[in-house]
Amino acid sequence: MLDRIAASLPSLAPAEQRVARLVLHDPRAFTTLPVRELAARALVSKPTVVRFCRSMGYDGLADFKLKLAGSVSEGVPFIHRSVDSDDKTADVLVKVVDNAVAAFLQYRNAASVQALDRAAEAIAATWRTGRRLEFYGAGNSGIVAQDGQHKFFRLGITSLATSDGHMQVMSATLLGPGDCAVIISNSGRTRDLMDAAGIARKGGATTIAITASGSPLAHSCQIHLAADHPEGYDRYSPMVSRLLHLLIIDVLATRVALRIGEPLQPVLQQMKNNLRAKRYT
Template identity: 75%
Template sequence: MLDRIKACLPSLAPAEQRVAELVLSDPAAFARQPISELSAQASVSKPTVVRFCRSLGYDGLADFKLKLAGSVREGVPFIHRSVDSDDKVSDVTVKVIDNTVAAFLKYRNEASTYAIGKAVDALLGSCQQRQRIEFIGAGNSGIVAQDAQHKFFRLGVHTIAHSDGHMQVMSASLLRTGDCLVVISNSGRTRDLMDATDIARKNGATVIVITASGSPLASAGDI
């Protein structure tokens, strides 16, 4: 969660940056203190503290402090460890499982329930109105997009997945208001995905982005 705040720091307004710096200086204290003390210490208004939390995708201060407290209290007990060529089978097993657990815990502590709720509403709206839902991604993210298509198919929802850059851009040009485009990218910097996102939004479609915090793509979508 703290890594996410650091990544988003340059894109925040100056007043919100002061709140971010207060969080980073002592996360545990921030999670305990009332909004009046937080605003005074950061030399900002109370609404600015709330805006900072929402800028990061949280419902408000209470939601942010709850996630922050959990992150500080529990942290992520495992760090990413690379698999080496001389590792034993038991070592590889432990490393792979530890890395997976660390990724899930990191996501749990940083996930924005507000953004997830908005994404669910958008997808549900498109489904109920029989509008188009498309998933796009490049490389390994393209495989994730295809898996999402399969998951929706099992629910009886027709969707499309594209991993080819040209098809992504061409398909985005056909999207309209009420349609949903879900863009999946690990780096958040793939040119074709950026172009498809821009085209889809200009056509009125809702763009949901799943990518790295602080990346160009993270701020390019609607959700």
Template identity: 60%
Template sequence: MSLTDQIQRTLPSLPAAEQRVAQALLADPRAALARTVAELAAQARVSNPTVVRFCRSLGFAGWADFKLKLAGNLGQGLPYVHQSVAPGDGSRAVVDKIVEQVQQTLADFRQQAGLRPLEQASQALVRTIRAGRRIEFYGVGNSGIVAQDAQHKFFRMGCHTAAYADGHLQVMGATLLLPEDCVVVFSNSGRSRDLLDATELAHQQKATTVAITASGSPLAAAADIHIAADHPESYEEYSPMVSRLLHLVIVDILATEVALQLGPDLPARLHALKRNLRAKRYRNE
């Protein structure tokens, strides 16, 4: 049964306000994919929490989780490439569709981001840095590239860091962790066996584990701190584009929060790095 069929079947049993949400969705499901919670609530003439309650009535964690399922049901996009782009699209359409989806995903994250997990993660990272201990970043596939980007940003701040995209190295690294260490794990789906194994090992070592992944996933449940990275992109059918960019933005947020907490010594250290790196550039004639 498709999601739209499920909504139709559930409609009579929903409270009146949630029925208006359902009717707004059924009127144009594809248009709903581009809307935020606030925009859909305004269209249905209900409050933002009513939209979230509607999603939960259908068994979803929230609006982002619901949109992910809806996008998969509608079967839009070019399989294994991008969710919004269709065969026959020209360059103008490709640019517009990809940029619009990125903008919408980041706008949704800005509106729905859980500030408490971000604060907890940045505080855990700062504690590790001040203790002179180790921060490790894990990811596989495209998430491994994000882990490398995170390692680079924190390395620049003078932290003891490592990034592993290989499952065997992740197991080795997690086994050698100590209680004051911290591990940040990136995953689009939150269902990678390698990452779950490494997170469990890090937990056994009493290191702090931070997962940047989808809500309701096994990895989200396994970590000490979960930063929700929800988006409408189906990880089963499309190449991770929007999800990768969302993860990179979260890395930037954490790195900035950590830099602010580390205090006035950090800018001087970064200035010294920039000064020494200038020697690696060709000078203008």
């Protein structure tokens, strides 16, 4: 969690940066002090303290303090180990696996349950009302968008995935109230995705961002599912970010399936039966 805050510093507003530095300086004290004292120490207003917590993907100061206290006490560090040119196969294996495991543990401890619930309810509502769910991503995130579409169409939700910027704009234009758009981005700064998110939101659709905290995309969408990690945005082959995005999609799909509940069971069973003919015995 502290790594997330440090990584988000450059993208925060100046006043929120002062709150962030206060957290990084003494996280244990931050969890115990009242908002008035926190604001005084950071030389900001009380609403700024709350706004910082929301910028980091939490529902407010209480939620942020709770997760911060758990992070400090459990102490699950994010150890990002870069692969070097002279690494042997055994070294590469350990580093890649350790990076992925550390990212998953950090997400488990820092994820906003409230944001996941809001996203799951919005998507489940598209099933109840027969509306549409669309996934947008560019480049590597476009592959994650396809995985999202694959997960959710099996739940009986009308869903689509596209990674082409022009198609995203046209598709987002057709969205309206009751529809959902899930926008996936490592950096949260891709222009095509920002355009599509803005169009979908303007049309009345619910926009859900899976991206880095403090990014423009995170601020522009109604629901933000934070995907924070120390992997650079300019990596030629992102690994941790892709796995983290896929994990968030899996958590979200599982939660939506549980919300749909009993009506889903016969459909999944029939699908399983129909697929048996596609396999050799």
